[in-house]
Amino acid sequence: MTSHPHVRQIRVALVGNPNTGKTTLFNRLTGARQKIGNYPGVTVEKKTGLWMLGGWRAQLVDLPGTYSMTATSPDEGVALNFLTGHIRGEAPPDAVICVVDASNLVRNLFLASQIADLGIPLVIALNMSDAAEKAGIRVDAALLSRRLGVPVVRMVATKGDGIVALEKAVHRVVDEKACMAQVPWPEAVGRAVRFLGEGLEKDGAQELTDGELRRILFDRKSTVLERAGLPAAHDAAPLLEAARDVLSASGLHPLSAEALLRYEHLGHLTADAVTFPETRRRTWTERIDTVLTHRVWGLLIFAGLMLFVFQSIYTWADPFMGVIEDGVSLMQEAVRPLLASWPTLQSLLVDGVIGGVGAVIVFLPQIMILFFFISLLEDTGYMARGAFLMDKIFGWCGLNGKSFVPMLSSYACAIPGILATRTIEDPRARMTTILVSPLMSCSARLPVYTLMIGAFIEPVYGAAIAGLTLFAMHFIGLAIAIPVAWVINKFMLGMRPIPFLLEMPPYRRPRFRDIFWRMWERAREFLVRAGTVIVAITIIIWALVYFPRPPELEQRIEVVGGGDSEQVEHRVDAAYIEQSYLARVGRAVQPIFDPAGFDWKITVGVLASFPAREVIIAPLGTIYGIGSDADEASGDLRRTLAAERWPDGPRVGQLVFTVPVAMAVMVFFALCLQCGATVAVIAKESNWGWAAFAFGYMTLFAWIGAVLTYQLGTRLLAG
Numbered sequence: 038m039t040s041h042p043h044v045r046q047i048r049v050a051l052v053g054n055p056n057t058g059k060t061t062l063f064n065r066l067t068g069a070r071q072k073i074g075n076y077p078g079v080t081v082e083k084k085t086g087l088w089m090l091g092g093w094r095a096q097l098v099d100l101p102g103t104y105s106m107t108a109t110s111p112d113e114g115v116a117l118n119f120l121t122g123h124i125r126g127e128a129p130p131d132a133v134i135c136v137v138d139a140s141n142l143v144r145n146l147f148l149a150s151q152i153a154d155l156g157i158p159l160v161i162a163l164n165m166s167d168a169a170e171k172a173g174i175r176v177d178a179a180l181l182s183r184r185l186g187v188p189v190v191r192m193v194a195t196k197g198d199g200i201v202a203l204e205k206a207v208h209r210v211v212d213e214k215a216c217m218a219q220v221p222w223p224e225a226v227g228r229a230v231r232f233l234g235e236g237l238e239k240d241g242a243q244e245l246t247d248g249e250l251r252r253i254l255f256d257r258k259s260t261v262l263e264r265a266g267l268p269a270a271h272d273a274a275p276l277l278e279a280a281r282d283v284l285s286a287s288g289l290h291p292l293s294a295e296a297l298l299r300y301e302h303l304g305h306l307t308a309d310a311v312t313f314p315e316t317r318r319r320t321w322t323e324r325i326d327t328v329l330t331h332r333v334w335g336l337l338i339f340a341g342l343m344l345f346v347f348q349s350i351y352t353w354a355d356p357f358m359g360v361i362e363d364g365v366s367l368m369q370e371a372v373r374p375l376l377a378s379w380p381t382l383q384s385l386l387v388d389g390v391i392g393g394v395g396a397v398i399v400f401l402p403q404i405m406i407l408f409f410f411i412s413l414l415e416d417t418g419y420m421a422r423g424a425f426l427m428d429k430i431f432g433w434c435g436l437n438g439k440s441f442v443p444m445l446s447s448y449a450c451a452i453p454g455i456l457a458t459r460t461i462e463d464p465r466a467r468m469t470t471i472l473v474s475p476l477m478s479c480s481a482r483l484p485v486y487t488l489m490i491g492a493f494i495e496p497v498y499g500a501a502i503a504g505l506t507l508f509a510m511h512f513i514g515l516a517i518a519i520p521v522a523w524v525i526n527k528f529m530l531g532m533r534p535i536p537f538l539l540e541m542p543p544y545r546r547p548r549f550r551d552i553f554w555r556m557w558e559r560a561r562e563f564l565v566r567a568g569t570v571i572v573a574i575t576i577i578i579w580a581l582v583y584f585p586r587p588p589e590l591e592q593r594i595e596v597v598g599g600g601d602s603e604q605v606e607h608r609v610d611a612a613y614i615e616q617s618y619l620a621r622v623g624r625a626v627q628p629i630f631d632p633a634g635f636d637w638k639i640t641v642g643v644l645a646s647f648p649a650r651e652v653i654i655a656p657l658g659t660i661y662g663i664g665s666d667a668d669e670a671s672g673d674l675r676r677t678l679a680a681e682r683w684p685d686g687p688r689v690g691q692l693v694f695t696v697p698v699a700m701a702v703m704v705f706f707a708l709c710l711q712c713g714a715t716v717a718v719i720a721k722e723s724n725w726g727w728a729a730f731a732f733g734y735m736t737l738f739a740w741i742g743a744v745l746t747y748q749l750g751t752r753l754l755a756g
């Protein structure tokens with residue numbers, strides 16, 4: 038590498054079992070802010086950063102966790118492909134840092150010993166030493182290091198302990214090309230490998246190392262073989278079978294031989310290097326889990342916790358929202374007089390941009406509070422318990438147990454949720470999970486819910502019911518996802534239930550720095566959206582609502598009307614809106630949504646929200662901002678909506694927003710896939726056909742749900 042002649046440049050990979058602290062270490066070493074969480078499968082893509090270590094520059098790669106080199110799911114494949122990259126012409130890394138959980142040493146070293154097989158220099162980062170010591174587990178790092186032949190560094194990644202030693206160790210293994218002690222393979226394995234290697238070479242494969250040949254030999258289906266450069270039409274199965282017969286002939290079962298031999302070897306190496314406490318006490322995690330994963334208490338606590346979360350989001354955010362609302366209206370009042378001589382520009386900036394964007398950012402506190410809770414649940418380790426409970430209730434619908442982690446993450450945002458499905462081995466279960474994840478109520482739906490609940494539910498039914506409604510809105514997507522998953526599984530993909538395998542992490546104290554960082558990230562993202570997409574859509578909506586402005590309209594109203602000047606002005610504004618371009622479009626489409634009780638303004642809001650659902654607040658803010666007189670529009674969209682009446686048609690004079698209409702709007706937003714970014718991610722993770730399917734079925738469900746809600750709601754309330 039050329040750019041810095043005096044600085045040595047190397048590539049280093051972080052590898053290890055899931056949830057051992059790889060990303061925590063990565064963030065420490067590179068200053069990055071990749072997501073950390075206390076459950077397996079947080080990282081699903083490889084991430085790269087720059088690590089300066091004692092005069093060297095390392096390109097550090099954080100990889101998804103994997104239990105072994107036998108990749109069974111797409112995220113595990115990432116690690117395997119990276120380490121065997123040279124098959125595709127990429128150099129393997131100069132060194133691997135294998136991050137192991139000190140409390141679970143032997144099982145974690147299994148992966149390290151597989152990496153050793155590939156001949157890559159290796160350092161063992163003995164992470165979570167704090168937790169191991171607390172549990173009374175003692176590891177003699179120096180002895181272990183002598184046995185394994187590579188440095189073993191005691192670390193606590195969360196505190197940054199051991200980093201200096203780690204840097205030295207990496208220097209050493211790169212210089213000395215130190216690899217971990219290999220398993221003394223029995224002669225039968227050697228014979229089978231030679232047989233396989235010769236056979237593959239004859240068939241035209243490129244030259245493979247013994248380590249790679251062992252991967253092909255031991256793994257049921259190996260990606261190493263796929264990339265070995267065999268002619269496309271070549272069937273390697275007979276050769277593989279013959280090679281495995283060589284193993285069987287010596288009494289080794291081909292698919293279990295590797296685990297058996299490696300564990301036996303590791304058992305010897307670690308025997309006197311690790312001491313466990315004499316009497317093993319029940320850990321806190323186990324004690325807590327007897328309650329939290331109990332089939333009755335566990336579920337009750339889960340439901341209670343969720344109820345508490347949504348009630349808190351609703352009540353805690355209120356004072357902050359008030360502050361933002363006041364700020365927005367102060368700004369409007371400050372700008373309005375400055376532009377008094379340019380009424381069009383005044384309307385664009387005050388009603389359009391400030392009003393529209395202001396209406397959206399009012400909901401920032403709620404989104405941040407939701408993120409606070411989600412991060413808290415993830416960091417303590419409760420997320421995995423939630424998934425476990427979900428699996429107990431909904432396992433029958435054919436969703437893989439691992440599906441519930443992505444589904445629960447989708448409550449924050451469907452995009453990371455869909456990416457998290459990469460931890461699911463079965464491609465069909467993965468597809469099903471991708472298709473139902475957008476039904477989970479993401480944080481961008483919160484503004485719609487709280488606007489409707491705050492304006493129409495709370496004033497009528499009180500705060501307790503308001504919180505309950507918010508909870509119910511978050512439940513409805515899940516309730517629909519279950520039967521949808523069942524149907525997709527049964528009739529479209531073919532069901533094959535798979536047992537639930539998710540490692541329960543120990544409970545850990547959450548780290549508030551990480552939590553606040555994630556809240557801030559999400560807030561920034563939301564504000565960037567408000568400043569870009571939402572401003573753009575707001576300006577378009579404003580223009581469509583402001584124009585055309587035929588001058589004769591104003592004269593006509595003044596002549597016909599009467600009353601004081603303010604009333605006249607208000608009537609003029611209303612009349613302008615009713616004949617605006619937007620009203621014409623809205624009225625043309627409104628019949629589709631008429632059975633759900635939507636007027637043309639809501640219809641326009643719904644249409645404008647297809648690129649990004651939180652947008653709906655902005656058009657409503659703009660439309661109603663122009664339509665009402667100045668002080669009434671001051672930030673408080675709720676009151677403006679509550680005063681809106683049908684100007685004509687069969688419901689003339691009645692309030693537009695009734696409780697059933699508000700519920701129908703919420704149900705529509707709960708079920709509809711109004712998010713361009715999610716559609717694109719589905720397409721990327723599968724194909725455009727499935728993306729179109731997800732969009733289509735969700736839009737249809739949303740419409741049906743809204744119509745049913747409105748129709749049943751009006752009948753119930755009338756009768």
Ligand SMILES: Nc1nc2c(ncn2[C@@H]2O[C@H](COP(=O)(O)OP(=O)(O)OP(=O)(O)O)[C@@H](O)[C@H]2O)c(=O)[nH]1
Nearest residue numbers: 055056057058059060061074078079080102193194
């Ligand atoms: N007690 C203790 N906890 C740690 C330590 N290092 C990491 N953790 C915690 O372990 C959990 C997992 O950390 P991550 O960095 O996300 O683990 P990962 O290996 O990247 O996990 P995957 O991406 O899922 O494979 C988090 O809750 C961390 O705060 C440590 O040294 N001691």
Ligand SMILES: [Mg+2]
Nearest residue numbers: 059060079080
């Ligand atoms: Mg990670």
